[in-house]
Amino acid sequence: MAKQPQTSMQQPSQLELQAALMHLNAGKFAEAESAAKKLVVRYPNAFILHHVLGLAQDGLAKYSDAVVSYTKALAIQPNTPDLQFNLGIALSNIGRFAEAENSYRKAITLQPQFFEAHGNLGTVLQKQGKLEEAVASYSKALSINEDPRGHFNLGTALRDEGKLDEAIVHFKQAIRLFPNYADAHNYLGECLRDQGNMEEAIKSYLDTLQLNPSHAGANYNMGEFLYLAKRFDEAVTYFEKSQLDDWQERSLYCLYKAERFEDFKTKLDTIVRTHKKHNAPFLATLSTHYSTNFGVEDEYNFCKNGFDYVYQNSISELAAPNSELLAALLENVSNADIQERKQGMLVNGTQSAGNLFKRPEPAFRKLAELVKQEFINYKNRFAGSNCELIESFPQELEFTSSWYVKMRRGGYVDRHIHEVGWISGAVYLAMPTDLKDPTEGCFEYGLHGDNYPQKHSNFPVGIAKPNVGDIVLFPSSLFHRTIPFNSNEERICIAFDLKPDGDIFIKSNY
Numbered sequence: 001m002a003k004q005p006q007t008s009m010q011q012p013s014q015l016e017l018q019a020a021l022m023h024l025n026a027g028k029f030a031e032a033e034s035a036a037k038k039l040v041v042r043y044p045n046a047f048i049l050h051h052v053l054g055l056a057q058d059g060l061a062k063y064s065d066a067v068v069s070y071t072k073a074l075a076i077q078p079n080t081p082d083l084q085f086n087l088g089i090a091l092s093n094i095g096r097f098a099e100a101e102n103s104y105r106k107a108i109t110l111q112p113q114f115f116e117a118h119g120n121l122g123t124v125l126q127k128q129g130k131l132e133e134a135v136a137s138y139s140k141a142l143s144i145n146e147d148p149r150g151h152f153n154l155g156t157a158l159r160d161e162g163k164l165d166e167a168i169v170h171f172k173q174a175i176r177l178f179p180n181y182a183d184a185h186n187y188l189g190e191c192l193r194d195q196g197n198m199e200e201a202i203k204s205y206l207d208t209l210q211l212n213p214s215h216a217g218a219n220y221n222m223g224e225f226l227y228l229a230k231r232f233d234e235a236v237t238y239f240e241k242s243q244l245d246d247w248q249e250r251s252l253y254c255l256y257k258a259e260r261f262e263d264f265k266t267k268l269d270t271i272v273r274t275h276k277k278h279n280a281p282f283l284a285t286l287s288t289h290y291s292t293n294f295g296v297e298d299e300y301n302f303c304k305n306g307f308d309y310v311y312q313n314s315i316s317e318l319a320a321p322n323s324e325l326l327a328a329l330l331e332n333v334s335n336a337d338i339q340e341r342k343q344g345m346l347v348n349g350t351q352s353a354g355n356l357f358k359r360p361e362p363a364f365r366k367l368a369e370l371v372k373q374e375f376i377n378y379k380n381r382f383a384g385s386n387c388e389l390i391e392s393f394p395q396e397l398e399f400t401s402s403w404y405v406k407m408r409r410g411g412y413v414d415r416h417i418h419e420v421g422w423i424s425g426a427v428y429l430a431m432p433t434d435l436k437d438p439t440e441g442c443f444e445y446g447l448h449g450d451n452y453p454q455k456h457s458n459f460p461v462g463i464a465k466p467n468v469g470d471i472v473l474f475p476s477s478l479f480h481r482t483i484p485f486n487s488n489e490e491r492i493c494i495a496f497d498l499k500p501d502g503d504i505f506i507k508s509n510y
Contacts, residue, residue, distance in 0.1 A: 012039055012042070012043045012046055012049070016039060017039075017048065017049075017052075019031075019035045020032050020035035020036045020039065020049075020052050020056075021052065023035060023056075024052055024055060024056055024059075027059065029056045029057075029059035029060045030056075030060060032052065032055075032056040032059075033053060033056035033057060033060065033062075036049050036052045036053040036056060037053065040053060045076055046076075047073050047076040047077045047080075050069050050070070050072040050073035050076065051069070051070070051073045051083060051086075053069040054066045054067075054069035054070040054073060054086060054087075054090070055086070057069055058086070058089070058090055061093075063090045063091075063093040063094045064094055066086075066090040067087065067090045067091060067094070067096075070083060070086055070087040070090060071087065074087065079110055080110075081106075081107040081108075081110040081111040081114055081117070082107075084103045084104070084106045084107035084110065084117075085103070085104065085107045085114070085116065085117050085120070087100075087103045088100045088101075088103035088104040088107065088117070088120055088121075088124070089120065091103060092120070092123070092124055092127075097124045097127050097128050098128070100120075100124045101121060101124045101125065101128070104117045104118075104120055104121035104124065105121065108121065113144050115140075115141045115142075115144035115145040115150075116141075118137050118138075118140045118141035118144065119137070119138060119141040119149070119150055119153060121137045122134045122135075122136075122137035122138040122141065122153060122154075122157065123153065125137055126153075126156070126157050126160065129357070129358040130360075131157050131160050131161050131358050131359060131360065132161075132359075132360040134157045135154065135157050135158060135161070138150060138153050138154035138157060139154060142154065146177070147177065148173075148174040148175075148177040148178035148181050148184065149174070151170040151171070151173040151174035151177065151184075152170070152171065152174040152181065152183060152184050152187070154170045155167040155168075155169075155170035155171040155174065155184070155187060155188075155191075156187065158170065159187070159190075159191055159353075159354065160354055160355050160358055161338075161354050161358075161359060162338045162339050162341075162352055162353040162354025162355075162356075162359070163337070163339060163354070164191045164194055164195055164339045164341075164353050164354075165339065167187075167191050168188060168191050168192070171184045171185075171187055171188040171191065172188065175188070180211050182208045182211040182212040182215050182218070183208075183217075185204050185205075185207045185208040185211065185218075186204065186205065186208040186215060186217045186218045186221065187217075188204045189201040189202070189203075189204030189205045189208065189218070189221060190217075190221065192204060193221070193225075194341045194342065194353050195341075195342060196342030198225065201221075201225075202222070202225060205218045205221050205222050205225070206218075206222075209222070213241075214241065216242045216243060216244040217242070217244065219238045219239070219241040219242035219244070220238070220239065220242035220244045220245065220247065220250075222235075222238045223235045223236075223237075223238030223239040223242060223247075223250060224250070226238060227250065227253065227254050227257070228344075230257070232254035232255070232257055232258040233254070233258065235250070235251075235254045236251045236254045236255070239251045239254070245420065246280060246282050246283075246419060246420065248267075248271060248280075248283070249280055249282035249283045249286065249419070250282075250419075251267070252264055252267055252268060252271075252283065252286055253282070253286060255267065256286055256289075256290070256452065256453070257451075257452070257453070259453050261290075261294075264286075264290070265290070268283075268286070268287060268290070268300075271283065272287075272299050272300060278300050278301045278302045278387075278388045279302065279388045279392050280302065281302055281303075281417070281418075281419075281421060281422060281475060281476040281477040282417065282419045282476075282477070283300060283302070284300050284302035284303060284306075284475075284477035285417050285477045285478075285479070287299070287300035288300070288304070288306075288447055288477065289447060289448065289452050289459075292447055292448075292458075292459055293452075293453070293454065293455045293456070294455065301386075301387055301388060302387065302388045302389055302475070302477055303387045303388070303389040303475045303477055304387065306445075306447075306474065306475045306477055306478045307445070307460070307462050307478075309382060309385075309389060309474065309475050310445060310462065310464065310472070310473070310474045310478070311374075311377075311378050311381060311471075311472070311473040311474070312464050312466065312470060312471070312472050312473075313374060313377065313470065313471055314467070314469050314470050314471075315370055315374070315427065315469050315470070315471055316469075317366075317370060318367075318370075318427065318429070318468070318469035319467070319468065319469025319470070320469075323469070325363060325366060325367070326429060326468070326469065328361075328362070328363035329363045329364070329367060329429055329494070330429055330430065330492070331363075332361045332363050332364060333352075333404050333406065333429070333492060333494075336359070336361060338352045338353070338354065338356075338359070338404075339352070339353045339354070340352060340353060341353035341354075341403070343413075345413050345414040345416050346405065346407075346411075346412075346413050347410065347411060347412055347413075347414070347484075348407060348408050348409065348410045348411035348412070349405060349406055349407035349408065349411040349412075349413070349491075350405075350406050351403055351404070351405050351406075352403045352404045353403070354403075355399065355401055355402050355403075356402040356403055356404060356494060356496075357371075357399045357402040357496065358399075358402075364402075367427065367494065368399065368402070371399075371425070371427065371471065371496065372397045374425075374471050374473065375394075375397055375423065375473070375498060376397075378423065378473050379393050389422075389423075389475050393422075393423075394422060394423075394498055394499065397498060398498070398499075399496050399497065399498060400420055400421065400497045400498065400499045401420075401496065401497050402494060402495070402496035402497075403494070403495055403496075404492065404493070404494050404495075405426075405492070405493055405494075405495060406490060406491070406492050407482065407485075407490065407491040407492075408488075408490060408491075409485070409486060409487060409488050409489075410484055410485075410486065411482070411484065411485065411491060412481065412482045412483065412484040412485075413481055413482045414449075414481055415444075415446070415448070415449025415450060415479045415480065415481040416449060416450060416479065416480070416481070417449070417450070417476060417477065417478065417479055417480070418476045418497050419476075420476075420497060420499060421476030421497035421498065421499055422475075422476055422497070422498055422499045423473055423474070423475065423476060423497075423498045424473070424474060424475075424476045424480075424495070424496070424497050424498075425471060425472055425473035425474065425495065425496060425498075426443070426466075426471070426472055426493040426494065426495040426496070427469075427470070427471045427493060427494050428466040428467065428468055428469065428470050428471075428472075428492075428493045429468065429492040429493060429494065430468060430489070430490050430491060430492040431466065431467065431468055431489075431491055432485045432487040432489040432490075432491055433487070433489065434487035434488075434489060435485065435486075435487065436486060438465070439463060439465070439483050440483060440484065440485035440486060440487075441482065441483060441484075441485035441491050442463050442464065442465045442466070442482075442483045443463070443464045443465075443466060443472055443480060443481075443482065443483075444461055444462070444463050444464075444480060444481050444482075444483055445461065445462050445463075445464070445474055445478045445479065445480040446459060446460060446461035446462065446478065446479050446480075447459045447460060447461075447478070447479060448479060449479030449480075449481070450479070463483075466493075476497065
């Protein structure tokens with residue numbers, strides 16, 4: 001919450017200020033803005049008026065205007081930590097995170113024990129993917145003042161780093177300090193789920209819903225659990241309560257898996273008619289499967305022929321003989337302190353938790369930049385295509401997730417899609433070479449998977465055979481799997497998802 005301004009020697013009379021301050025303190029921000037604007041014309045060098053104006057504009061969600069007002073106030077009185085803090089909040093709200101970081105650091109320099117500034121600094125660092133620095137900032141804030149929000153925020157950063165055990169400790173500490181902290185209960189459940197402890201995860205989700213029956217995340221997570229348990233009708237209820245992310249697609253998935261085809265088609269047609277943009281990959285998967293199953297036209301134009309949009313290329317920095325980047329990545333995958341995430345579809349292998357491309361290791365950061373360039377190449381390759389996949393291609397390239405998958409003999413990942421992606425892909429760091437069949441260890445993509453109900457078996461598949469250093473990108477609507485291999489070698493890749501728009505960072509309310 002923004003700090004209230006302190007009066008200074010450079011100010012209009014108390015009587016002149018009274019109306020603006022009364023409106024501000026009463027939460028009448030439009031009236032406060034109007035009063036302050038009139039006064040600032042007469043007193044352009046009055047620090048307090050620019051600060052009051054900034055606070056009023058903040059309250060009206062006019063964040064760009066607030067930045068201008070706070071900046072003018074700071075030009076008059078620069079050594080004001082509360083004002084630097086308020087400026088940081090406004091800059092964060094318009095996505096100018098690097099500038100917000102600078103403002104919070106100035107506030108901390110002026111007031112080293114300003115724990116709220118340390119905490120907010122951690123948040124903008126986390127949003128920039130600077131997880132190690134974010135953890136340090138959250139920890140510093142907690143060393144000054146222990147509060148539940150601080151533990152929650154630290155838990156989210158640790159979770160992003162893949163440090164699930166440590167994250168769980170801080171979510172539990174947040175709950176100990178504030179037992180009704182619904183978000184902390186829910187994120188605790190998600191960490192427990194990622195560790196494969198579904199019984200305790202469900203307990204956490206139910207604890208969340210007992211505190212807040214409308215909690216979007218917990219309703220969504222319960223729906224996800226129930227559909228994995230094949231309790232489809234129950235799952236629909238939770239997804240519809242959540243109204244979160246891809247809840248409509250998840251509900252349609254449950255109807256389809258339950259073979260309630262008429263209900264499925266009715267809801268699908270409603271969505272197609274209602275939404276002008278066909279921008280849900282998961283819905284594209286369902287629509288394409290239905291159209292293939294029943295021999296009808298696919299009216300959902302996310303990417304009607306996904307096979308045409310599979311892209312394979314060699315990344316020279318990885319494919320080169322004695323690649324230093326490849327060696328560094330393999331070293332990090334083998335030895336970095338990264339916890340594993342349980343994955344039911346992965347056989348004879350391990351998958352990392354957290355988001356690799358947000359970790360501090362230089363090799364992961366370098367690979368992220370190379371992958372971003374390949375995304376640009378992908379967009380250019382398919383420019384002009386008449387489908388939402390390309391027409392609404394993400395402007396800002398951010399990874400919603402990234403993880404490694406290591407497999408040993410007999411290893412594979414079963415057919416699946418990445419429901420929360422737009423473009424998905426993988427970079428290959430090690431591939432088996434002692435093959436009895438040339439397709440062993442290959443990447444297979446197609447239109448069927450996940451035990452969707454089939455009326456026939458005529459669902460086409462395609463195969464990509466990656467080499468070390470290759471990248472494969474594909475629409476997230478395509479099913480894909482790893483074909484099992486039988487050699488005693490390892491198969492190692494780093495997989496990732498890209499998704500446009502939306503806030504992928506944590507917001508806490510308690």
